[in-house]
């Protein structure tokens with residue numbers, strides 16, 4: 279089963295001999311792609327900054343079509359917090375994350391994952407204080423920091439590399455989404471492929487691993503575009519990838535396009551096909567950290583009826599086995 283593609287769980291077991299669990303942190307960063315009042319941003323982003331649902335516990339009271347979207351639009355311009363308060367929040371999240379992992383998985387192997395919003399978007403002394411605040415409550419196997427390519431510079435790279443003495447591996451997760459500049463511009467990413475390549479090179483030269491986020495099924499993109507994105511990831515030697523199916527969150531510009539009939543989203547069947555197509559062009563050593571979005575239903579406009587993760591992965595595996603496909607079987611060195 280594992281030989282069909284290189285799953286994240288398999289990679290962790292192979293590297294460390296056991297599972298490792300992430301503690302996701304919302305350190306109250308903001309986003310360089312939104313104005314202070316919350317306007318702007320990427321067309322698909324509802325302003326939650328990719329924070330896990332468990333980091334957004336107040337959402338548990340929302341059902342679909344509830345007051346959630348109104349509350350989100352009021353929250354879009356996050357007010358800055360004092361550094362002390364942010365440190366306090368980090369410590370609380372680490373403690374809660376550890377308790378949860380210990381009780382659910384009976385494990386003491388944690389990675390610290392700065393997940394929400396743009397986690398290198400602050401002066402470097404503030405970044406250091408925020409990363410130190412989490413790492414102090416280690417040991418952690420890995421430090422993982424999610425950000426944008428335009429928020430990676432020499433100082434940030436040097437700071438991240440300095441943690442290689444405290445954890446086994448430092449990773450940066452970079453949102454690329456697509457290798458097509460026109461799509462990036464349509465999405466309002468205000469970032470570029472060139473900056474992505476340069477950020478990956480700087481991180482690699484400091485010994486930091488890169489996981490790239492991509493979206494399959496963006497408006498106007500088909501199998502050729504997916505292949506070009508896969509080839510770019512191979513070219514820069516991204517060590518890992520998170521694949522997302524295009525999905526429409528409430529309150530986004532994408533929602534407007536969707537309601538006007540300008541954009542459609544893939545069914546599970548189509549996302550299985552496009553994911554396999556993408557996987558076949560990837561370097562077989564690249565780790566597949568994710569293959570679909572798991573946005574909670576109260577935030578989703580479409581697709582409303584998509585398989586859960588286990589059904590989806592099972593469908594991918596069946597289809598790959600049936601046709602004899604493997605990750606990288608169309609990869610050319």
Ligand code: SF4
Nearest residue numbers: 309311319320323327
């Ligand atoms: S950069 Fe990230 S947080 Fe900012 S608007 Fe885009 S997806 Fe949202």
